[in-house]
Amino acid sequence: MDGRLFRDVLGHYPTGVVLVTAIAADGEPVGMIVGSFTSVSLDPPLVAYLPTTSSYTFGLLRGAERFCINVLSAEQEDLCRRFAGRGDDKWAGVGWTPSPGGAPVLDGAVAWIECSTEAITEAGDHYLVLGRVHDLGVLNPMAPLLFFQGGYGRFTMSSVVAASSPDLVASIRLAEKARDDIEMLASRTGAAVDVVAAVGSDLVFVGAATGADVAPSVPTLGTRIPLMAPLGEQYVAWAGEPAAERWIRRAGVADPEVAQGLRSRLMLARERGWSLSRLDPEDELDFYQTLRDYTESELVPAQERALRDRIVQYSRSYEPVQIDPSAEYCAHSLVVPVLGKDNKPLLNIRLVNLPRPATGEQVLAWVLELRRCAASVASRLSEDARSQRLGHGTSTPGWG
Numbered sequence: 001m002d003g004r005l006f007r008d009v010l011g012h013y014p015t016g017v018v019l020v021t022a023i024a025a026d027g028e029p030v031g032m033i034v035g036s037f038t039s040v041s042l043d044p045p046l047v048a049y050l051p052t053t054s055s056y057t058f059g060l061l062r063g064a065e066r067f068c069i070n071v072l073s074a075e076q077e078d079l080c081r082r083f084a085g086r087g088d089d090k091w092a093g094v095g096w097t098p099s100p101g102g103a104p105v106l107d108g109a110v111a112w113i114e115c116s117t118e119a120i121t122e123a124g125d126h127y128l129v130l131g132r133v134h135d136l137g138v139l140n141p142m143a144p145l146l147f148f149q150g151g152y153g154r155f156t157m158s159s160v161v162a163a164s165s166p167d168l169v170a171s172i173r174l175a176e177k178a179r180d181d182i183e184m185l186a187s188r189t190g191a192a193v194d195v196v197a198a199v200g201s202d203l204v205f206v207g208a209a210t211g212a213d214v215a216p217s218v219p220t221l222g223t224r225i226p227l228m229a230p231l232g233e234q235y236v237a238w239a240g241e242p243a244a245e246r247w248i249r250r251a252g253v254a255d256p257e258v259a260q261g262l263r264s265r266l267m268l269a270r271e272r273g274w275s276l277s278r279l280d281p282e283d284e285l286d287f288y289q290t291l292r293d294y295t296e297s298e299l300v301p302a303q304e305r306a307l308r309d310r311i312v313q314y315s316r317s318y319e320p321v322q323i324d325p326s327a328e329y330c331a332h333s334l335v336v337p338v339l340g341k342d343n344k345p346l347l348n349i350r351l352v353n354l355p356r357p358a359t360g361e362q363v364l365a366w367v368l369e370l371r372r373c374a375a376s377v378a379s380r381l382s383e384d385a386r387s388q389r390l391g392h393g394t395s396t397p398g399w400g
């Protein structure tokens, strides 16, 4: 076996990085950086790692009664390099506290797992050390340090990556072409208007206009929110079945009846061509704070799931209602899509900060205004695309 090829190919499999710690026979802390850590068994609780047989540090570790696996965070790359190196004073300035069994738990680690040695098996030029878990905990639920192709990196949610993709630039350019139309809509309705685009697996606010005496809408320009039920209904309703299924799955909907309800909701949204939300004013602060937390922090999956569950709680505010012109409604926002070639959804236009309550007749009048605006934006974009095909005019990224 060509050792370089072996290392190169296996280096394409990413790993986390842990520091295995213990108190050595001389009473001093000792630590070894390991990428070969894995969980093994739940019952009994076992984990494992593979130190090389020539490791000096493992020689110190193996005699200890208890050892501790410390899952390193992305902020601990320097510490990792120090412990993996040859220096003498690796523990200088490193904060730690003893685990219940006395092994060092590093300050700033993501998680710790305290073990005793269950078995040590020879495995070629490495040992396979099986550890029995005695105690464990999450210290800092943050992004872990990763090792891949010989380099360090960090975990990023795919939605964060998507939001910085070239699609975002294309959507901003589309929104810019809608500016005159949305400013007109804001002045005619006296409400706040947003332009929202789907970018990767998120919705991003890419345009805004405000009518007289109305506060701008709370999700400000650049805000990113997850494209999942119930958010972004008027985009997903036009984006095809795979997108609809992703939208339902991402919201964590497991109950087939609830999923079917969401599919019916999308069908109605498409038939109508508009959607209405009725968020309670007293829920607004919490809802926007949840969306802001989603946007502004660097999420790890556990946090994303918690925020997702809170967003899904607001699903009832998005349930469709039949509009009776003479009844009163507390409409929070109204949304219509801007459709391109083959009814492909390009942007959503959203009216928000509407006076509450409003008569059904007023709601239907707003819908009409919105649809006029969306039709005008669609024809402007299609005109641009045509003149671009003919070789003049400015380009319209994202079209067709």
Ligand SMILES: Cc1cc2nc3c(=O)[nH]c(=O)nc-3n(C[C@H](O)[C@H](O)[C@H](O)COP(=O)(O)O)c2cc1C
Pocket (backbone or CB within 6 Å): 017, 032, 033, 034, 035, 036, 037, 050, 051, 052, 054, 055, 056, 057, 058, 083, 084, 085, 147
């Ligand atoms: C990211 C990373 C992962 C590593 N994983 C392992 C491992 O799984 N097993 C191992 O024996 N050494 C591993 N090492 C090497 C050891 O951390 C350490 O550098 C080596 O054991 C030092 O030799 P010594 O123990 O003789 O002082 C890894 C090093 C790095 C940087």
